[in-house]
Amino acid sequence: MAKTMFTPAGPIQLHRQDLPPDLSFGSVVAVDTETMGLDPRRDRLCLVQLSSGNGTAHLVQIIPGGGPSPNLVRLMEDPGVVKLFHFARFDVAALFQGIGATVAPVRCTKIASKLVRTYTDRHGLKDLCRDLLGVEISKQQQTSDWGAPELTPEQCAYAASDVLHLHALWARLEALLVREGRLALAEDCYRFLPARGKLDLMGYEEPDIFSH
Template sequence: MNFEYIDTPEALSDFCERISAADALAIDTEFVRTRTLVPQLGLIQVYDGEHLGLIDPVALDDLSPFSDILVNPSIIKVLHSCSEDLDALWFNLKVIPSPLFDSQFAANLLDMGQTLGYANLVEKILDIHVDKGESRTDWIARPLSPEQLVYAAADVFHLLPVYRQIAEQVEELGQTEWVFAESEFLSLKKRAEIPVDLTYLSIKNNWKIGAQSRQALKEIASWRLQQAQKRDMAINFVLREQGMLEVAMKLPENKAKLFQLQTITPKEARIHSDILLELVQKALNTKPEDCPPRIQRLTDFNDYKKALASLKDVCEKLAQKHDTRVEVLASKKQLNQWLKWCWFEIDELDSIQLQPDIVSGWRRAIFAEELTRLFKADGGEFYALRSL
């Protein structure tokens, strides 16, 4: 396995020119995301079947020649379990590969497993063992050892021949479009940003608190994210979620009460006491009717269990019709996502102008008719605040 290490603008330009005529590229990324909000990109591996390059984003300030490759519509970009790679590329390069073929999703269509790892896929398809010994490497540190570089190169060297085989099998099923559409919809979600003032909706146990506590949680969650963005710090290193929720629940009005909270460390209280007390006071000065509405849960709805059972029946019926497995069409989480979108007064999807997974991308044509029958704002078996 031969590869080239690319750490100069000239080498990058030359490499990108050589791979620009490829029909498909196997791509992987190595990054570090321990204390930072944004993943720190440490290496980009690319293979076209002839040229294998390890691009060093630490050494290169301008990666635009490779960014152009990523969005070239004539080249299929192949990644395995691509969600975190897309995060790394989007945050660092502000591009997302397209068209994109996720080999993990394709393997799921072929009934190889819903979350089959890269090493297991290579072994299953090529009967080759892939060493994962360097997976815990600090990819930002330099220099990288020869063993680390070989490990990184292997992640794309085997991916391309795997792609050739499973792409052919998916084509025989008539589901190639599903793979590309799934990746395209995931890319849309990666680009979307939930408004800062709605980040409190994702905090666990937020439904337990009253009106002014919800206002405090909204203020604190917004502040925490803004601090994390400003300092490029993982949000729990700004303030842990449990502490944030306890502040909102207890609404301490002075430092003595703040320091008595069980889930706020003395260090957190000392550093953030002024702003936390300011945000608590702001919430206490807000009239209850002006605070965020009560946070809903699916279990609050009398029809929830019946509706979920009906959706599962629909999935079974559609899976048989389209000769696939229920797990491919929709998970329980995706069915719950649809119900929240139908029933909740405030839903995160509305804020980013996206619809639920089961009525987006390739799934829409499959589900739309059945869901319209079940959920209509003007009638139907189940009430909905909105309909398709």
């Protein structure tokens, strides 16, 4: 049964290990992950955050030895549901390593920003929310212990904020991709992301197999 809490970020439902089988996120779901560190080969998946863009976030706490997450895997692999990330390269690798999901189809706001906002080097989620939406989000809990058995309200609010704005960001960035004639190029990048994540898990971040 989900634990519901109300935070400044909005209503949050916290689930353990898996999503309820009857929960729908529509045709586009915003997704983020929290892990024990920045190496998905070493650092385990601790939390998966999701939102349909309706102001509510669902957090799935992945428990070591807690068993499979079939409903979450099914959603991540559903070809009829777009998974919207910021820096999808890391998240798709973490989800494959953590729950065995090959995530597709994928969109990534960081790739979109780098393709069209070439006038700046500020492509972090906090930067995009401020520059494109006029929203300030806090990154104070980013390096906290996401493997703790019980997450604090502050951790949950931070985790939720990482998905609650992605739909609005994507709408702005998709319009810029269309305006600059780079949407098709972005789509090609997104199709490659599941393979890019698997290459990272195999250690092919360095050497990059695409380099000379």
